[in-house]
Amino acid sequence: MPSEDQVILITGCSTGLGRSLAEESLARGLRVIATARRLSAIEDLRDKGARVFTLDVTDKPDALKSFADEAINAFGQVDILVNNAGWLLGGAIEETTPEEIQSQFNTNFFSVINVTNAFMPHFRSRRTGTIVNISSQGSYIAVSGAGIYCASKAALDCLTETWSKELAPFNIRAVSVILGAFRTSVASSGTKASTNTIEGYDLAHNSHKIFRERSGHELGDPTKAAQKIIELVTLKTERSLPVRFALGEDAVHLSRKHLEKRIAELDEWKSFGANTNIDGIKYEQADW
Template identity: 70%
Template structure:
């Protein structure tokens, strides 16, 4: 495959961490890469390696995002794979989070992804092809105290992705969320992780777990380059199989998510007798195929 025929991948949040690993390894594979960051100076080296680089603040207005999408598409004439990677973590207890902090968390981790993806959607629908990859977290399953708002934003993102996978399938557009485990990136350090502004002394256990998370920065077992290549392997796989809607990435993520899903099934079985028996007399629930 010539460079003019190779897929075009656009990745947000390439200045550090998983986004940078994705960009670097996509370039090594011969993909045409569009890398973005809030500061262009942070990704000039990716430009030197052959990527098209753009400044992008994912929390820009929908109008500004639309203009960015037009410029990005013009870089190579198409975008085949859109990776929504940019994000950050708001630490602390839910009660400690101010409305402004909560809004900022969801603006970056959820609403920006809606705006960016919608900006590229007319292009993807017109071409009847494309792949959307939304980088999520094992936190949406673990829901550990100390990062509740972050976990909630990622859980919402996964629900959104699963809906996209269903409603975009008639256009041959695929969607997948990636549940990242603990990879050795800068996600647990400033400015990617921020403590709450209004700490409450009573949340001693919450602060303990949050500080434990911060202290683990740089000691994670996951290799971001290996993880990035696993994502590219899945996305580039030549098969008729559908993409996994929620892709667990990392030895820790796979093990933890298996445990959590098993626990949820056990809970469902335990409380089933309380959950059923709610139909109007004379009616019966019938399974609907499209709801599966």
Template identity: 60%
Template sequence: MSSTDANANSPVVLITGCSTGFGRSLALNALSRGLRVIATARRLSTLDDLRDKGAKVFTLDVNAKREALNEFATKEAIAAFGQVDILINNAGYLLAGAIEEDTEEEIRAQFDTNFFAVINLTCSLLPHFRQRRTGAIVNISSQGAYLAIPGCGIYSATKAALDCITEVWSKELAPFNIRAVSLGLGAFRTAVATSSNTIKPQRGEIEGYDSAHDFLRIFQERAGQELGDPDKAAKKIFDLLLSPSPPPPPPPPLPLRFAIEYTRILKERLKDIEEWKEFPVGVNAEGPVFEGSGGKF
């Protein structure tokens, strides 16, 4: 079933970065469910087949200024079907290399695309979501946010920041019935490892950073052999987003974060906390304790 066959009342999903990989899998799964799909990419020609299947397609540079994104949101995205119900922030890339090898310009560019662009595009749609008092924000994150992998430290940092901002959104936007979830994806069979979506530092390698250099070598050698299937993951994601809720609305809450490795990593961190729990004792100021926040802050 294509978007042209979809029910006029079916949810509208806006997905960034649909030219390849997860974005394309998400768009195709949404179309197969009869959802109304807005697919975006930097090059419109990469979206021809999605247009043929019924998607509305647009050129979008997620790094555009917020004013330009505001115009895109109102004049193109919302105008396409009269509404947007789900925003999936998928566009991004991976900056490889040891942190010392990455230049200041490369680091800023990585944060611009993977973090600040998500904030700007999401904020351009939030007035629409708030006015309608409904909406869902899905941020495609990475297990690197918790694994802190040598060789893609800056990328991992952008995803950790994205996880945090998503959790904040889930709290700030709850009164408007707007949901937010961060999806910490692992290794999937996409073209990210062998395409322009993985960038090496321009200044080259610094001798001795063996673990960082091994990451990129292994990452590229295993391309196409990863365990994850993006099409199966896309189905799971929409199963989550579209899960039925008992009447009356609102829809069921979304988990704050999803990732396979979180349990193991959190257990390790809890072990460290337990071992060092006495170390910070004795650093509070003397005097009365302010309890006006009710433990919220």
């Protein structure tokens, strides 16, 4: 399908990567549905040719189903869904309250399930579609001071990988974009600190403090990130999409470093972790 015929829907378009994705998609001739919690924040995208909608991704499933029907009617189809809306909860894990943890997962994880499921009947009926979930290198490197955020992104990665398997028979693709540090609003307005402070969590506190201080000085250019993502999902190739796509020089380096460390650890302890079968039963390697 020519890229100019495709319809892309992006959540969280008021600032940062979401806005860059919307603008890059428009520049490439895609038909764009841009969403945000406040319509006033994306009215200028309407002037550039996008259809704009108010969307709170944490709404109830029934409300999201109604939104999906309305969004699909805008152009008669949706081909690419980008789950970009999210925020970062800072603080040591012990410092975060159950309510803060639930709020973090509601936006970064549960909303992705609910929003995507609202569009799933449409994708399945057309036997085509691409789901792009915006994750973070934190899902690999587990940053002290952002443990709940990292956990929500790790869960998102696992969800995406499972979708890539479950939805393949319907010709629906899923990719998790493992973002490095880009100059967006995440480190400033997109971050909330836990309400509690416990003395002694110096590493967690310093990590969060440094993260906030580096806002506006990150390595990555969100416009270039948007270009890469749109190129990836509109690429005409027989190759499958990567299930987990590291984006940004820091993400590529740190993700590989993390995986190498995990493999080395597995090899170091493999003999200790084996030899647990019931006597007489041999393990037969399975490909999941």
